[in-house]
Amino acid sequence: xxxxxxVIQLFDNPTQRKDPVACDSCSLxxxxxxxxxxxxxxxxxxxxxxxxxxxxxxxxLFRADTPFTALFVxxxxxxxxxxxxxxxxxxxxxxxxxxxxIGLDAIYTENYQSTATALETSTLCALPFTRLQTLGADIxxxxxxxxxxxxxELASDKNLMILxxxxxxxxxxxxxxxxxxxxxxxxxxxxxxxxxxMPRKDIANHLGLAVxxxxxxxxxxxxxxxxDVAGKSITLVDLPNLQARCEH
Amino acid sequence: xxxxxxVIQLFDNPTQRKDPVACDSCSLxxxxxxxxxxxxxxxxxxxxxxxxxxxxxxxxLFRADTPFTALFVxxxxxxxxxxxxxxxxxxxxxxxxxxxxIGLDAIYTENYQSTATALETSTLCALPFTRLQTLGADIxxxxxxxxxxxxxELASDKNLMILxxxxxxxxxxxxxxxxxxxxxxxxxxxxxxxxxxMPRKDIANHLGLAVxxxxxxxxxxxxxxxxDVAGKSITLVDLPNLQARCEH
DNA sequence: GATTTATGTTGACCCAGATCAAGGCAAATT
DNA sequence: AATTTGCCTTGATCTGGGTCAACATAAATC
Numbered sequence: 001x002x003x004x005x006x007v008i009q010l011f012d013n014p015t016q017r018k019d020p021v022a023c024d025s026c027s028l029x030x031x032x033x034x035x036x037x038x039x040x041x042x043x044x045x046x047x048x049x050x051x052x053x054x055x056x057x058x059x060x061l062f063r064a065d066t067p068f069t070a071l072f073v074x075x076x077x078x079x080x081x082x083x084x085x086x087x088x089x090x091x092x093x094x095x096x097x098x099x100x101x102i103g104l105d106a107i108y109t110e111n112y113q114s115t116a117t118a119l120e121t122s123t124l125c126a127l128p129f130t131r132l133q134t135l136g137a138d139i140x141x142x143x144x145x146x147x148x149x150x151x152x153e154l155a156s157d158k159n160l161m162i163l164x165x166x167x168x169x170x171x172x173x174x175x176x177x178x179x180x181x182x183x184x185x186x187x188x189x190x191x192x193x194x195x196x197x198m199p200r201k202d203i204a205n206h207l208g209l210a211v212x213x214x215x216x217x218x219x220x221x222x223x224x225x226x227x228d229v230a231g232k233s234i235t236l237v238d239l240p241n242l243q244a245r246c247e248h
Numbered sequence: 249x250x251x252x253x254x255v256i257q258l259f260d261n262p263t264q265r266k267d268p269v270a271c272d273s274c275s276l277x278x279x280x281x282x283x284x285x286x287x288x289x290x291x292x293x294x295x296x297x298x299x300x301x302x303x304x305x306x307x308x309l310f311r312a313d314t315p316f317t318a319l320f321v322x323x324x325x326x327x328x329x330x331x332x333x334x335x336x337x338x339x340x341x342x343x344x345x346x347x348x349x350i351g352l353d354a355i356y357t358e359n360y361q362s363t364a365t366a367l368e369t370s371t372l373c374a375l376p377f378t379r380l381q382t383l384g385a386d387i388x389x390x391x392x393x394x395x396x397x398x399x400x401e402l403a404s405d406k407n408l409m410i411l412x413x414x415x416x417x418x419x420x421x422x423x424x425x426x427x428x429x430x431x432x433x434x435x436x437x438x439x440x441x442x443x444x445x446m447p448r449k450d451i452a453n454h455l456g457l458a459v460x461x462x463x464x465x466x467x468x469x470x471x472x473x474x475x476d477v478a479g480k481s482i483t484l485v486d487l488p489n490l491q492a493r494c495e496h
Numbered sequence: 497g498a499t500t501t502a503t504g505t506t507g508a509c510c511c512a513g514a515t516c517a518a519g520g521c522a523a524a525t526t
Numbered sequence: 527a528a529t530t531t532g533c534c535t536t537g538a539t540c541t542g543g544g545t546c547a548a549c550a551t552a553a554a555t556c
Contacts, residue, residue: 083410091410105406107399113406137388143395144381150398151355157405158353158361162331162339164412165456169513200534208413210514215535231522231534417543448504458544463505479504479552 020051020075020123031099031186032073033127033145041139048135050126051075061102061116061124068106070126071146074098077122078197080206081114092206094153095119095198097183104150119197164208167248172207173217174245177227181236192236268299268323268371279347279434280321281375281393289387296383298374299323309350309364309372316354318374319394322346325370326445328454329362340454343367343446345431352398367445412456415496420455421465422493425475429484440484 023034023046034042053072055061061072061079079096093114096102106112107129136143163175181191196203200218204211221227226242228235236242271282271294282290301320303309309320309327327344341362344350354360355377384391411423429439444451448466452459469475474490476483484490 083406085410085414089414091414093406093409105399105402108396108403109399113403133388133392136391140381140385140391143384143388143391147391147395147398148356150395150402151353151357154353154398154402154405155356155361157402157409158331158341161341161405161409161412162333164409166333166337166339199532211534212515212536213513216513219535447502459504460506460545461543464543467505 020125022046023049026075028073028075028099028187033142033149035145036141037139041141044135044139045142048128048131050128053124053126055079055118055122055124057118057120059118061118062112064113064115065111068103068110068112068129070128071104071132072102072116073125073127074100074102075123075125078119079116079122079124080119080198080202081116083114090205092202095202095206098187100183101149101153104146104153107150119202167246169207169209169213169217170245171248172209173203173214173221174226174242176203176207177234177236178239178242178246181239192239194234196232196234268373270294271297274323276321276323276347276435281390281397283393284389285387289389292383292387293390296376296379298376301372301374303327303366303370303372305366305368307366309366310360312361312363313359316351316358316360316377318376319352319380320350320364321373321375322348322350323371323373325372326367327364327370327372328367328446328450329364331362338453340450343450343454346435348431349397349401352394352401355398367450415494417455417457417461417465418493419496420457421451421462421469422474422490424451424455425482425484426487426490426494429487440487442482444480444482 023029023032023042024039026032029035034045037045050070053061055077064083074096076098079102081093081096081102082090083093085091096116102116102124103112105114132142132146136146163172167175180194180196184194185191198206200214201211204214207214218227218229221242222229224241226236226238226245228237271277271280271290272287274280277283282293285293298318301309303325312331322344324346327350329341329344329350330338331341333339344364350364350372351360353362380390380394384394411420415423428442428444432442433439446454448462449459452462455462466475466477469490470477472489474484474486474493476485
């Protein structure tokens with residue numbers, strides 16, 4: 001079975017609450033909206049940001065079909081967005097880690113298109129959208145950054161589409177694990193050992209598979225020496241072979 | 249079998265080539281980028297647009313992983329975008345009709361993320377992106393429109409994700425047909441009778457199904473009185489029941 | 497209008513992954 | 527430390543849609 005060594009702590013310890021820092025000293029600066037802004041513009045942006053957003057596990061950030069008021073950037077923790085499919089069931093359209101934007105798909109419709117829920121104790125910055133647009137009229141770079149963000153999510157959604165329509169269960173899970181790994185790397189964390197902040201059923205839902213299938217896959221991947229799982233802790237043991245599994 | 253009456257001609261007759269009109273007299277104005285711009289700004293936008301883009305069936309507009317130079321807006325005809333999945337096979341990530349934007353997901357990466365191909369004789373406007381960005385710095389409304397466009401595509405991609413991961417073959421085809429119907433309505437065409445400008449195998453690919461399945465579904469939907477197909481012409485006979493099929 | 501060539505249809509068979517069922521385990525609550 | 531509750535695992539069975547094969551029809555080319 002998997003070893004039970006301590007796993008690198010990915011996110012802020014929720015019990016040690018500290019004052020949220022301004023953008024210029026935020027560790028997520030390079031992943032976030034202020035990138036490339038001069039000091040003067042950054043200060044103006046700083047002033048409209050609400051940094052006091054704090055959510056507990058299962059708290060809702062917003063519900064689908066309610067008015068779009070703000071974009072959110074995760075500071076710590078994890079969120080998921082879900083859409084109620086026509087048949088009543090839910091589809092998890094994305095997981096969001098520190099530095100990632102939630103709500104971009106609501107700009108067009110002016111209503112949130114999904115429901116956002118915290119998976120654990122999490123914090124985020126709220127960017128009131130009308131004020132952001134007013135500011136954007138004076139700061140072209142800000143608009144560019146938003147468009148780039150939106151474009152990035154568009155590109156990664158297309159990848160997920162392919163995953164869901166063309167790949168089998170093995171490939172879906174392997175791709176999912178490597179996508180987490182890559183995103184953790186962007187944030188300066190270990191690429192091979194991390195904590196799965198979402199339950200199995202959420203992984204299953206997101207990948208369009210049954211929970212049982214995820215469970216069996218974890219077991220098989222482990223048996224084949226690709227990974228080492230113990231509950232929520234996971235170690236990617238054989239990255240090259242995991243990469244190979246992403247195909248087909 | 250299906251009747252063989254003439255079907256409403258959806259797009260410009262490619263043999264009757266006419267001079268492309270400026271934005272202010274373009275029939276797609278309200279679906280396109282200039283919406284809400286004043287005359288002065290519109291003229292500036294007008295000047296950077298290349299309206300001479302013309303493609304034949306199977307012509308490539310751009311290839312994946314080549315430098316992103318311009319956004320495109322379809323004027324007439326249909327395009328598809330494809331991504332080569334890791335296993336060599338291709339996934340059609342979208343079909344594009346008049347007034348729709350191609351290339352938005354390339355803004356972030358600065359490379360096209362997909363290959364765009366004409367499905368029939370088609371024309372489009374090219375918007376050189378660096379000039380568009382320069383212009384955007386002076387015309388905030390332009391940036392807003394682009395962001396809104398991008399947001400719209402994001403929202404519709406999320407819907408496709410749900411379709412692919414949660415719905416069975418019936419629901420996928422029904423949803424696809426109704427999505428075409430809705431888009432034709434936006435453009436002032438019939439919601440119930442139109443031409444399928446893409447071959448069966450492209451529909452199958454896009455919906456993550458086998459061609460044979462599409463063929464069988466068309467036959468069954470027809471037998472059940474939902475639709476009336478004859479080759480590329482289709483009539484949606486029973487919209488309410490087609491709607492009902494979108495579930496599950 | 498005859499011949500390729502691409503596209504679409506239909507039938508027979510099979511398998512990956514869903515569903516059903518039952519039990520194990522761990523975290524929270526008492 | 528016992529109980530509840532939610533989460534995870536494993537086994538047995540079933541099925542929707544894929545795959546293979548053969549043919550039909552339409553469109554392009556000669």
